[in-house]
Every structure is written in C-alpha cells, then in structure tokens.
Amino acid sequence: MLLDKNTRICIVGLGLLGGSYASALTRQGYRVTAITRRQSSIDYAVERGMIEKGSASVDEELLRDADLIVFSLYPHVFLDWIREHGAKLRPGSIITDVTGVKGCVVRQIQEMLPAGVEFIAAHPMAGRESSGIEYSDDRIFRGANYIVVPTEANTERGIAMCKALGETLGCKDISVLDVESHDRMIAFLSQLTHCIAVSLMCACDEPDLERYTGDSFRDLTRIANINDEMWSELFLANRDALLREMDDYRACFEELYDCIKTGNRDRMREMMRLSTERRKRFNKRSDV
Amino acid sequence: MLLDKNTRICIVGLGLLGGSYASALTRQGYRVTAITRRQSSIDYAVERGMIEKGSASVDEELLRDADLIVFSLYPHVFLDWIREHGAKLRPGSIITDVTGVKGCVVRQIQEMLPAGVEFIAAHPMAGRESSGIEYSDDRIFRGANYIVVPTEANTERGIAMCKALGETLGCKDISVLDVESHDRMIAFLSQLTHCIAVSLMCACDEPDLERYTGDSFRDLTRIANINDEMWSELFLANRDALLREMDDYRACFEELYDCIKTGNRDRMREMMRLSTERRKRFNKRSDV
Numbered sequence: 347m348l349l350d351k352n353t354r355i356c357i358v359g360l361g362l363l364g365g366s367y368a369s370a371l372t373r374q375g376y377r378v379t380a381i382t383r384r385q386s387s388i389d390y391a392v393e394r395g396m397i398e399k400g401s402a403s404v405d406e407e408l409l410r411d412a413d414l415i416v417f418s419l420y421p422h423v424f425l426d427w428i429r430e431h432g433a434k435l436r437p438g439s440i441i442t443d444v445t446g447v448k449g450c451v452v453r454q455i456q457e458m459l460p461a462g463v464e465f466i467a468a469h470p471m472a473g474r475e476s477s478g479i480e481y482s483d484d485r486i487f488r489g490a491n492y493i494v495v496p497t498e499a500n501t502e503r504g505i506a507m508c509k510a511l512g513e514t515l516g517c518k519d520i521s522v523l524d525v526e527s528h529d530r531m532i533a534f535l536s537q538l539t540h541c542i543a544v545s546l547m548c549a550c551d552e553p554d555l556e557r558y559t560g561d562s563f564r565d566l567t568r569i570a571n572i573n574d575e576m577w578s579e580l581f582l583a584n585r586d587a588l589l590r591e592m593d594d595y596r597a598c599f600e601e602l603y604d605c606i607k608t609g610n611r612d613r614m615r616e617m618m619r620l621s622t623e624r625r626k627r628f629n630k631r632s633d634v
Numbered sequence: 635m636l637l638d639k640n641t642r643i644c645i646v647g648l649g650l651l652g653g654s655y656a657s658a659l660t661r662q663g664y665r666v667t668a669i670t671r672r673q674s675s676i677d678y679a680v681e682r683g684m685i686e687k688g689s690a691s692v693d694e695e696l697l698r699d700a701d702l703i704v705f706s707l708y709p710h711v712f713l714d715w716i717r718e719h720g721a722k723l724r725p726g727s728i729i730t731d732v733t734g735v736k737g738c739v740v741r742q743i744q745e746m747l748p749a750g751v752e753f754i755a756a757h758p759m760a761g762r763e764s765s766g767i768e769y770s771d772d773r774i775f776r777g778a779n780y781i782v783v784p785t786e787a788n789t790e791r792g793i794a795m796c797k798a799l800g801e802t803l804g805c806k807d808i809s810v811l812d813v814e815s816h817d818r819m820i821a822f823l824s825q826l827t828h829c830i831a832v833s834l835m836c837a838c839d840e841p842d843l844e845r846y847t848g849d850s851f852r853d854l855t856r857i858a859n860i861n862d863e864m865w866s867e868l869f870l871a872n873r874d875a876l877l878r879e880m881d882d883y884r885a886c887f888e889e890l891y892d893c894i895k896t897g898n899r900d901r902m903r904e905m906m907r908l909s910t911e912r913r914k915r916f917n918k919r920s921d922v
C-alpha cells in the first residue's frame with residue numbers, strides 16, 4: 347500500500363515539524379488528525395485548517411482510525427509514549443517518526459510494538475531555529491532531502507509507504523540508509539555543524555562585532571540559535587558517532603593550524619583546493 | 635573635502651571587488667576610470683559602462699586626474715605597486731584600498747607615499763566566493779558593513795572622504811577601528827570562519843553526502859569554496875591574530891567535546907543558551 351487519498355494520517359506531537367507535516371499533508375488532500383499535549387496547539391491547527399480534528403489526550407479512536415501515524419516527539423518522549431500507549435496502536439497501521447538520530451530509538455521502538463504494527467524510521471533534512479507550531483511551515487520541505495532508515499524488521503510495503511510520504515511532503519531526494527550509516531552521517535552533517543556554531547559563538551566575547559560582520563559569519567552561526575533541550579538530548583543520544591566526527595574534523599583543523607603557524611603555504615593551498623573541489627557537490631542553484 | 639560629483643575616482647585592480655566599486659560609483663554618477671593588468675578587463679568594464687576609460691598600463695595621466703584612487707589588489711601586489719609607482723601619485727589625492735587585513739600594509743604604504751598623498755585604509759565586509767570582474771556586482775554592498783581603519787598619519791579630511799565612499803557604495807553601517815582591533819576582528823569574524831569551513835570540508839570523505847545534507851551544512855560550508863591564492867596570503871599576513879582566535883575557538887570546542895564525552899548535559903545546555911543569546915545580535919531581517 348502506498349499513500350492514496352484514503353490514507354488517514356495522525357500526527358503525534360504538533361511542534362514545528364509536526365505542524366509542518368500536518369500543513370503539507372492537508373494541502374495535498376489527506377485527512378489529517380493530531381494528538382498533542384497542549385489543547386492550544388490543537389486549536390491553533392484546527393483554526394488554520396492544518397488538521398481536521400485532534401485531541402490533547404491519547405485518543406484511542408484517532409489512533410485506530412489512522413493508517414499512518416507520524417511521531418514528532420523528542421526521542422525520550424517517543425520511547426515513553428510507545429511504552430505507555432503502544433498497545434493501543436491498530437495492527438496494520440504503519441508508524442514513522444522525524445527523530446534526528448536513529449540508533450537510540452529504532453530497534454527499541456520496533457521491539458515494543460504490538461504484532462502487526464510496523465515502525466519505519468525516517469526524517470526530512472529540514473527544520474528551523476525556532477520551535478513550536480506557530481513557526482511551522484510546509485515550505486521547509488521544498489527541495490529538502492528525505493532519509494528513510496529501515497532495519498531488518500521492516501517490510502517492502504512500509505519502506506515504500508515511507509518513501510511516498512517524503513515525496514508527498516515535497517522533498518526532492520529520497521534516500522535509504524541503515525541505522526549506523528544514518529547516525530554517522532547525521533553526526534557529521536548536522537550535529538558537528540551545530541557544535542562548531544555553538545563553540546564559535548561561545549568564543550565571541552568582543553562587543554559590537556555585529557557592526558563589523560559579513561555574511562560568512564552570519565551564515566556559519568545561523569544554527570548557533572539552538573534549542574538546548576532538544577540538541578543536548580540528540581548529542582548525547584548519538585555520543586559515540588558524534589565524538590568520532592569531532593575527532594576527524596579537529597584533526598583537519600589542527601593541520602590547518604600548523605600550516606599557518608609554520609608558514610606551510612603549499613599544504614594550506616592544497617587543503618583549500620580540496621575544500622573547494624568537494625564543496626561543489628553541495629551547491630544548490632541559489633549558491634554563487 | 636567629501637565626495638561630490640566632481641570627484642574623479644580611479645580603481646586600480648578590476649577584479650570582483652574593484653569591478654563592483656566601479657559599477658556602484660558609476661551608477662551614483664561619478665566619473666570612474668581604471669588601471670588593471672589585463673586589457674580584457676578594461677574592455678569588459680568599458681563595454682558595460684562600468685568605467686569611462688581605463689588602461690592596462692600604469693597611465694600617469696589617469697593617476698594625476700584622480701582625486702581618489704581605490705586599490706583593489708592582493709596585499710603583496712599593492713605593496714609592490716606603491717614601491718614601484720607611488721611617486722607618480724599626485725599630492726592632494728587620497729588613496730584607499732579593499733585589503734582584508736591591515737597590519738601588513740597600512741603603515742608600510744603610508745611610509746612609502748610621497749608627501750601630500752594620504753592613504754586611508756578601509757574595506758567593505760562584502761565579497762563572493764568567485765573571483766574576477768565577470769562576477770562583480772554592486773549589490774554586494776547593500777546593507778553590508780564598511781570599516782575605516784585610520785592611523786595617526788590620517789587626517790580628518792581623509793577619514794571623512796573614506797566614510798563618504800562607504801556610504802556612496804551603499805553600505806549600511808560605517809565603523810572606524812584602529813589597525814590592531816581591525817585585524818583581531820577580521821581574524822575572528824572572517825578568517826577563522828574560513829578555516830572552519832575548509833577543515834570541515836577536508837574532513838568530509840564519505841560519498842553521497844550531498845544527498846543527505848540539510849541547509850545548516852550548506853550554509854556553514856558556503857565559504858569552503860575559497861580562492862586559495864588570496865586566502866593563504868591573507869592568513870599568513872595576519873598569522874598571530876588568527877592563531878590566537880583559533881586557540882580561543884578551539885578551547886570552546888574542546889569544552890563542548892568534554893561535555894558530550896562525560897555526559898555533562900547541564901554545562902552543554904549553558905553553552906547552547908549563551909550561544910543562542912549572543913547570536914541574536916547578528917540577526918538580519920532575513921534570519922528566522
């Protein structure tokens with residue numbers, strides 16, 4: 347079964363990402379419901395036509411009615427939720443998530459689920475520095491990458507449905523990675539970059555720097571505006587992979603440091619040329 | 635004397651920045667000429683109406699005619715040029731530059747100049763990853779910061795003229811910094827960020843990462859596309875200041891590393907909150 351207009355979708359957790367999923371899927375003509383802690387978020391989403399209806403409690407009817415349930419929760423909240431309410435899920439339904447790291451949740455969730463309920467992990471490489479449903483915006487998916495992270499417990503049907511979900515959101519490139527490759531990739535591309543931006547901002551104690559800055563510093567530190575509760579949890583949930591990526595990056599930084607210190611201009615230029623060559627692969631049309 | 639429409643301006647070095655100066659100043663109604671090594675760059679600029687006329691040799695008439703001369707050259711080329719041709723400059727004229735680091739050029743240039751010729755150092759915090767006049771674009775100055783870097787050898791008239799130049803280009807915030815503060819600032823805001831981007835790109839040896847990336851990695855590494863000839867010269871020209879900023883940043887990175895390794899979530903969150911708080915000062919309206 348792929349997604350079709352009869353597929354009923356329930357979002358659990360109406361924050362920035364959950365809200366953006368709801369908007370995107372409703373806009374595509376799906377019947378979307380939601381379960382989230384705050385009634386105000388349900389009200390917000392219903393008033394704006396982002397969902398058909400929702401509940402601030404774990405409404406078993408909404409769960410039973412859903413063919414696909416998207417969990418948009420912090421990792422530990424997701425685990426607690428499944429532990430407490432997993433038995434209420436209907437066999438035949440598929441669940442997916444938006445969690446940024448996978449090793450800490452995927453197999454635990456799969457083991458806790460009742461027979462016949464399939465969890466297929468995934469997430470879009472999209473987000474914003476601000477959190478909360480009021481910042482949700484389905485344009486964040488446009489042109490974004492989407493990654494499906496199956497295990498040996500997943501079926502072709504679950505994987506296909508999850509890929510279809512990424513396409514329906516508006517994502518451009520849908521990839522499949524195993525859990526370990528995913529977490530290594532996310533450590534490098536996302537977590538390490540946030541570590542760098544935070545470190546740079548913490549090293550910034552001169553006043554008035556904003557009067558002198560150019561766009562390179564602004565672009566590099568955009569993500570220094572960071573949700574400390576969420577990111578500290580994600581860093582620790584992926585500790586080993588992240589520390590390895592930090593080590594590798596640090597070794598390159600140290601090499602460049604030594605080139606500058608010793609005046610090794612040739613090696614410095616080699617590193618810059620390697621950097622320039624590799625960066626080309628990441629260009630979007632909007633890059634100069 | 636401030637800039638007025640009778641001020642004749644000569645650009646020496648028609649690359650990305652020199653060309654962008656020419657376009658901006660011509661658009662504002664100034665009479666702009668140019669001296670640059672390649673005749674093809676002169677032809678390009680004349681054909682597009684960026685300059686009135688120019689020369690691929692050091693034309694003494696163009697120099698004598700100019701009230702203000704903007705040098706847009708690599709630091710060592712700038713020094714060589716003044717050493718060889720400085721005596722041709724007309725007393726009463728003012729010269730300025732776009733060099734990203736100042737300690738390596740300002741006082742040497744000022745000492746070499748004939749009596750009556752004033753060098754007032756400055757530059758916009760603007761640029762692009764691509765070099766050459768064909769990438770020049772005077773929109774890079776819009777909303778950019780502009781920094782004037784006087785020494786004790788400068789006059790009020792020279793400083794005022796240089797500030798007026800920054801405003802005429804379209805820059806938003808015109809600041810004044812002494813040479814040492816400037817070079818410390820540029821080491822942190824510009825050079826360190828380029829070191830980080832290059833190091834990160836050099837640490838990136840997995841294939842297909844572009845299929846998984848989000849915008850944070852793209853934004854952070856935009857400047858990893860780097861002109862190795864220019865930047866290696868600029869790094870070495872500001873070596874001591876840059877190494878100090880690399881040290882300070884590294885200390886913060888190491889602290890975050892230790893927090894992740896030891897599971898010190900409280901301190902990690904403190905760093906993230908400091909980072910978030912400080913980053914607010916750098917917001918442009920376009921930031922989320």
